[in-house]
Amino acid sequence: MGVAITEILLKKEIDIDFLKGRTLVVDSPMWLYQFLSSIRQRDGSLLTDSKGNVTSHLMGLISRVSNLAQQDIKLAFAFDGKPHKLKLMTLEKRKEIKQEAEKKLEEARKIEDYDLMKKFAPRTSRLTKEMIEDSRILIDALGFPVINAPSEAEAQASYIVRKGDAYALSTNDADALLFGATRIVRNLNMAGKRKKMNSLSFETISPDLVVLEENLQHLGLTQDQLICVAMLVGTDFNAGGIKGTGPKTALKLVKKCGNDFGSLFSELKWEEYFEYPWQEVFELIKNMPIDENYEMKWKNMDEAKIMRLLVDEHDFSAERVKSQIDAIRKSKETKAQKGLNDFFG
Secondary structure: OOOOOHHHOOOEEOOHHHHOOOEEEEEHHHHHHHHHHHOEOOOOOEOEOOOOOEOHHHHHHHHHHHHHHHOOOEEEEEEOOOOOHHHHHHHHHHHHHHHHHHHHHHHHHHOOOHHHHHHHHHHHOOOOHHHHHHHHHHHHHOOOOEEEOOOOHHHHHHHHHHOOOOOEEEOOOOHHHHOOOOEEEEOOOOOOEEEOOOOOOEEEOOOEEEEHHHHHHHHOOOHHHHHHHHHHHOEOOEOOOOOOOOHHHHHHHHHHHOOOHHHHHHHOOHHHHOOOOHHHHHHHHHOOOOOOOOOOOOOOOOHHHHHHHHHHHOOOOHHHHHHHHHHHHHHHHHHHHHHHHHHHO
16 A cells, blocks of 8 residues: 655654644554554454454554544544545455455464464455444444545545645655645554564554655755656555555656656656556646545544444453543543633633
8 A cells, every 4th residue: 555655755754742732634544454454363364253253453443533632633534535546456456465365364374373364464454345334333433523435545534634624634655745745644653653664573553754845954855756656556546556666766767857747758668568658647647636615624523423323232351341432532622622721821
């Protein structure tokens, strides 16, 4: 998922206190995939309820929201809409990769190799319509805005940040910069640890802030040139990019060509890698459909609805869910009281 240009970006490490009192709009699919990849049992299998329904995403969601609410961070959640035909091609390729991982996972299970099971299981993660709908229901019941994008959640969230209705977008993908997000916050992980890619070990991480304007100046690029760099490396709309072209090489090539993108893609033989013109990808990224009439409204929690979804339908511990609800409520009350004190003080 995403575009692999992170290594050339300026990133500023921040602590969680930096985000206190700020509004973040969440790339919801990214969060949910993260939960499905990381919240698993010893053998790599997902958490499920008594009916066999996956619950890892809901466990991650209620836990992270509770933690961030206690840190006085205000959240809104953007969800994907209908994927563009070019994105569908990429999704099909990812499906093939998942199928291959499933074969290796099954082989690991046969020999009861738990290390291999834990290695391959996250690569098989699938986000179903039912998981997405349950997540929407939970977020709405918790009182947070749910914004449904016409197409890409990151594009919609980027627009919200650009409009000033949120400070930054919470995502680990750099795609949001291509869509014009002025700021993204990466690694918003309260546990402080993340599984290393293609490894069984973990690394300690901290949130970091990526500011679009600072990076354009640092890289010496325009917004259009940044999009071209990403296209050379590979985006969700032209998976794989131009073979052998990493982010540093792509940066040099784009800076050398200036704004003559036609000559650049012609010289690199774009047509040998993709059956559609480079202009189609470029224009799609620049003009991804968004909803200009989105609503950012927070409301009171529907505690009965939360308990019904998590406890009655998915067998969560009532005591644990109630404690998380209490933590969120307490954080809201504390914030409200602080606002009154500031007003009268």
